[in-house]
Amino acid sequence: MKRLPIGILGSGKGSNCRAILERIRSGDLAAEARVVISDALDAPILDIAREFSVANAYLPPGQFRTRLEPEVENELVNMLREAGVELVVLAGFMRVLHARMLKAFPRRIINIHPALLPKFPGLEAWKQALAAGEAITGCTVHYVDHKIDHGEIIAQREVPVLSGDTPESLHARIQIAERELYPAAIAEFCARYQAGDL
Numbered sequence: 543m544k545r546l547p548i549g550i551l552g553s554g555k556g557s558n559c560r561a562i563l564e565r566i567r568s569g570d571l572a573a574e575a576r577v578v579i580s581d582a583l584d585a586p587i588l589d590i591a592r593e594f595s596v597a598n599a600y601l602p603p604g605q606f607r608t609r610l611e612p613e614v615e616n617e618l619v620n621m622l623r624e625a626g627v628e629l630v631v632l633a634g635f636m637r638v639l640h641a642r643m644l645k646a647f648p649r650r651i652i653n654i655h656p657a658l659l660p661k662f663p664g665l666e667a668w669k670q671a672l673a674a675g676e677a678i679t680g681c682t683v684h685y686v687d688h689k690i691d692h693g694e695i696i697a698q699r700e701v702p703v704l705s706g707d708t709p710e711s712l713h714a715r716i717q718i719a720e721r722e723l724y725p726a727a728i729a730e731f732c733a734r735y736q737a738g739d740l
């Protein structure tokens with residue numbers, strides 16, 4: 543069976559990465575994780591990659607806080623290409639990608655966001671939804687473009703806001719939904735790849 547070669551980028555805890563790697567290991571997802579890359583040296587997502595025996599790398603991001611230095615972004619493109627990656631999966635990657643990456647992987651970079659976009663882009667989206675008094679929030683898988691949490695929407699999952707929810711309880715419930723939605727969305731790409739339609 544033809545497996546979709548993916549690369550996962552993340553800056554933090556890696557619960558989405560773990561969910562994806564578990565689905566691959568159990569045979570539910572026809573993908574192959576070629577590499578996990580982080581801009582944070584001590585990010586747990588790198589430990590998860592090692593746990594699953596997936597190639598992994600720390601990419602020193604350079605001097606900027608919210609993006610990669612241009613040479614570093616070039617280096618990232620090279621790393622992903624050398625690994626043969628066909629789909630770039632952002633899983634808690636806290637930097638905005640720019641033209642180099644977007645041109646190298648057109649409609650091949652996806653992200654998951656903890657809100658029903660276009661509502662509540664940006665940081666701590668679950669807190670934003672709670673503060674706005676939403677009855678329903680959720681999570682969104684979308685293509686990455688040059689704006690934060692903005693590209694075309696691929697899939698969404700609703701999560702109810704319960705009375706008595708704290709930011710933590712709501713976030714935890716959204717993350718459970720994320721761990722189902724993201725592998726399911728990636729499975730669609732796998733099917734297209736197998737059909738020669740990616």
Ligand code: GRF
Pocket residue numbers: 552554555556557558559633634635654655656717720
């Ligand atoms: C997720 O909640 C995702 O929506 C956001 O970053 C978080 C990453 O969490 N983009 P994790 O590292 O996958 O646990």
